[in-house]
Amino acid sequence: MAGTVLRRDTPRVVVLPKAMTEHCLGCDVRAQSVCRAIDDANLHRLAELASVAEIEAGQTFINEGDTADRFFNLTSGTVKLYKMLPDGRQQITGFAGPGHFLGLAVSDTYAFSAEAIEKVTICRFSRPRLQTLLHDFPAIERCLLDVAANELVLAQEQMLLLGRKTAIERLASFLLARSRMAGVSRTIHLPMTRQDIADYLGLTLETVSRGFTRLRNEKVIAIAQPQAIEIRDAQLLAAIASGAN
Amino acid sequence: MAGTVLRRDTPRVVVLPKAMTEHCLGCDVRAQSVCRAIDDANLHRLAELASVAEIEAGQTFINEGDTADRFFNLTSGTVKLYKMLPDGRQQITGFAGPGHFLGLAVSDTYAFSAEAIEKVTICRFSRPRLQTLLHDFPAIERCLLDVAANELVLAQEQMLLLGRKTAIERLASFLLARSRMAGVSRTIHLPMTRQDIADYLGLTLETVSRGFTRLRNEKVIAIAQPQAIEIRDAQLLAAIASGAN
DNA sequence: CGCACACTTGAACCCCCTCAACCCAAGTGG
């Protein structure tokens, strides 16, 4: 049962009243984000709604229950999305990286909180104004639908993990998912703490630590640093993750 | 660790080559389904893509991993959506009732299986043909986005439940959610078995049974029949569900 | 009646949690 203090500092807004269109044109995560749905000619329509902000590590910039008046688009860094119980128990529902879109809420309040675990930069959009833009460009809506459907698949996968997998299977699944998004590289970077991993996998930090140690002893992984893990037997890792072992 | 046998019987298609538009016009779940996004004048466009099928209880009509060539719209009965591990462990990701839309998958294969737990009737749409219709009617797409965002919120809530709540808290949360969808009535109907509830809440059927008994002994609920549960102290039930007790 | 199926209840066990100590690296300040 984790108990972290909530911080409600306002994020530091940094830039860009007018040079925004160029900023969007040269944005290096545009291809991975929903912004790809809008072509260069119309990009200014999107750009004039956006403002950029930098968030320090540890800062919470979305609070569960607050009125959802903004959408966010991550351009760098990593964010944890989580829900909490009144007594402080925390469940991280996902980690968001560059290109990730935040704020897909039906109701008018956020259903989760978001905290930067590294220094993060985000694009912010006013909700009502972006929604009128969505109306003019159904392509964005279509893209958002794809995004939402994809998240739904991931959420179902995570429910299977949380409801039915053992501790070691959860860890293996987590490392495997991380390695897939890392691409070809054999080592994976973990920007989050053991406590965060535990809160994501429905475990305690001690169990996470013990699990990593066990996987290391069984030569499945090597732990270069606590935050840098090398996969030594991807096949065995996958077997463990799927419950075959 | 539950192990149910997969059945792959083809569902019995029942009706309606041509009288379909009238059928859609008079459909009693239209207002609760995505079909509400299309007006009476254009309803025939939707109707001519649909075919109706009846599914017997126990029949699986979506198999995880199969090519996703169809969308479904539930018009009566209850369906369980689930994922399985190779060794038979099962996680139910949700129960779908009348008006529920199924098949929101990004990839070309279904990410989950669907089995009728009661006799069920569904409208079926060919995927490619419905997708061209979506293109013509962005209102449907918008509606689907709302549906997806809503499911995402529910999924996050379920992750919190599976990752961080105790057995009794899970049961209370489940009963509370069921009572909310039941409306004003104080008694809730549970069409699924204890095993299904367990597979939904990440527990065993014995733990579910014991939990119900305990809630009954503490006068929170009354168990008229195993499938019919009366809520006697909604406030206490809500307190337990949120972890306050 | 008797079989099947779902549910309930009991007893023993075990995986993971809790509590606690310890390690280690990175500051910080005298």
Place this chain on the structure above:
DNA sequence: CCACTTGGGTTGAGGGGGTTCAAGTGTGCG
């Protein structure tokens, strides 16, 4: 340079909530 602090990570010992295994209790239906 060393003493001290702080934050994250690891490791150990013991306990408990939920599972496992097993028996018993309805209830519907041939």
